[in-house]
Amino acid sequence: NTSGKVIKCKAAVLWGLEQPFSIEEIEVAPPKAHEVRIKILATGICRTDNNATTGVMPAKFPVIVGHEAVGIVESIGEGVTSLKPGDKVIPLCVPQCGICSNCLKPDSNYCDMLDIVGKGVLSDGTSRFTCKGKPVYHYMNTSTFTEYTVVRDVAVAKIDAAAPPEKACLFGCAFTTGYGAAINTAKVTPGSTCAVFGLGGVGLSVIIGCKIAGASRIIGVDINPRKFEKAKAVGATECVNPKDHTKPISEVLKEMTGDSVRYTFEVTGNLDTMIDALASCHKNCGMSVVVGDPPASSVLTFDPMLVFDGRTWKGCIFGGWKPVNDLPKLVSDFMAKKFNLDELVTHILPFDKIEEGFNLLKKGESIRTVLTF
Ligand code: COD
Ligand code: ZN
Known part of the structure; x- marks a missing residue:
């Protein structure tokens, strides 16, 4: 003892x-x-x-x-x-x-x-x-x-x-943060189109959340194309590498979807990607969620029209869960095979x-x- x-x-x-x-x-x-x-x-x-x-x-x-x-x-x-x-x-x-x-x-x-x-x-x-x-x-x-x-x-x-x-x-960390960003923070609606920037452990968990919420299109965005196979395996319907395009990624996504991306998620922790993700959701009814933690003491400047036009810019920590209460339930859902890790x-x-x-x-x-x- x-x-x-x-x-x-x-x-x-x-x-x-x-x-x-x-x-x-x-x-x-x-x-x-x-x-x-x-x-x-x-x-x-x-x-x-x-x-x-x-x-x-x-x-x-x-x-x-x-x-x-x-x-x-x-x-x-x-x-x-x-x-x-x-x-x-x-x-x-x-x-x-x-x-x-x-x-x-x-x-x-x-x-x-x-x-x-x-x-x-x-x-x-x-x-x-x-x-x-x-x-x-x-x-x-x-x-x-x-x-x-x-x-x-x-x-x-x-x-x-x-x-x-x-x-x-x-x-x-990973699953709880990403899944909660989709389910609790964005409250992704059935039939919607989502784009997830950053396909690491947290980003893939966002995709799992979007899929369970009933999103019909989930677009994975990453500069490392080796992440695309896994993203598709957990629910991405397509993937895009910003490096394959000369246009800004927001324009690429707009063309791909007929300007109908409802929810975007920043899951890389990069400042530029935070703006890209914001600009990529629909200008009037879109929502962008910052999941990646920004570098300590960083400052961001952005065109305020991006928000004035009507977009919602949100953040969350730990997927918005109240962890002592919610983690035991999430683990039970996992044990009941609601999701697969x-x-x-x-x-x-x-x-x-x-x-x-x-x-x-x-x-x-x-x-x-x-x-x-
Ligand atoms: N554009 C597109 N994709 C990019 C870019 C870019 N400019 N830069 C990097 N990426 C890709 C990488 O290729 C990689 O695939 C992915 O982004 C990041 O994945 P990982 O595996 O490096 O990172 P994760 O998933 O382990 O970590 C996620 C965050 C980087 C978002 C990290 O900030 C985090 O863990 N945030 C959660 C914060 C939180 O709420 N924590 C709990 C409370 S403390
Ligand atoms: Zn972590």
Whole structure:
């Protein structure tokens, strides 16, 4: 029984910007009040983790990143009532404390506990990880590239004990974010035409959402044509590479559809693509959803006529779900085969091969690489 004791285990530590992942032995302190310690079973590699290594997303170093995982509760701190050792769980990069003004709004999931600025510490201002005598920071309330992590109890969703970890981890980010952007944020209507910019794990999940919502045309847009086969496998009716055209992509889509794209989704995290996606939806009744997180401190200038004409420009975090309440239901829907995540997981690697997993992402060869322990 490890409860109440420091656990020594393996973790992938980033010592600084642009440094490789270094597999180290770390110490993980027991959970303090309202925290839980989790043994990670499987964790996906997301673009946002890579963005922490390059500085595009803020993080404090040294750090353990990773935010898309399934694990088992190993022990709980004082005052934890919602979870017990042995529970199968998903750590949440978007928590749900249930009591802040945002959690109390039925239509907001922007919990005050969200660590969007990369503070990298838990509620008492300290970290639970040390390596070689130095504190190592947390990331996005989750830090899943480690055998054990400690998170706040409000940043944990309890899921079906039978859920397969190497698929269900995608509910920690990619699937939940993309699917929710289509279902909750855009509220895609049956028979509509949608265009999805960026066909990574999140973009493909948007496509799955558009399809389930009954969209009749779903156009995948990506500068990497190797992504088209997967996009079609999950529901894209056609795919376009902006590099194959000299005209702006908004003109190309207008011609392809007789000016009837209702919903567009930006799922690349690029500023130019945000404008392209906005300009690509119908000028008066179209809606464009920003799913990709913009680079830290970036500024965008755009022609205000794009919005004045009538378009709606929306964003969402974590697909608009209230995660503690909604993730268990999404996982149940998955277990009931409402959707299939097989196409999204292209690689499964042992945790030690994390660097190889990131290389697959950088080379555009993977959708999701899932690391197992
Ligand atoms: N035009 C078209 N496609 C492009 C362009 C471009 N200019 N640039 C890149 N792409 C393509 C790439 O070829 C790639 O196929 C795709 O865009 C991006 O895919 P991945 O696999 O790199 O990225 P994902 O799917 O892992 O990550 C998605 C985002 C990049 C959108 C990332 O910002 C994210 O995870 N956003 C979610 C934010 C969120 O709500 N997170 C949860 C709360 S913390
Ligand atoms: Zn992510």
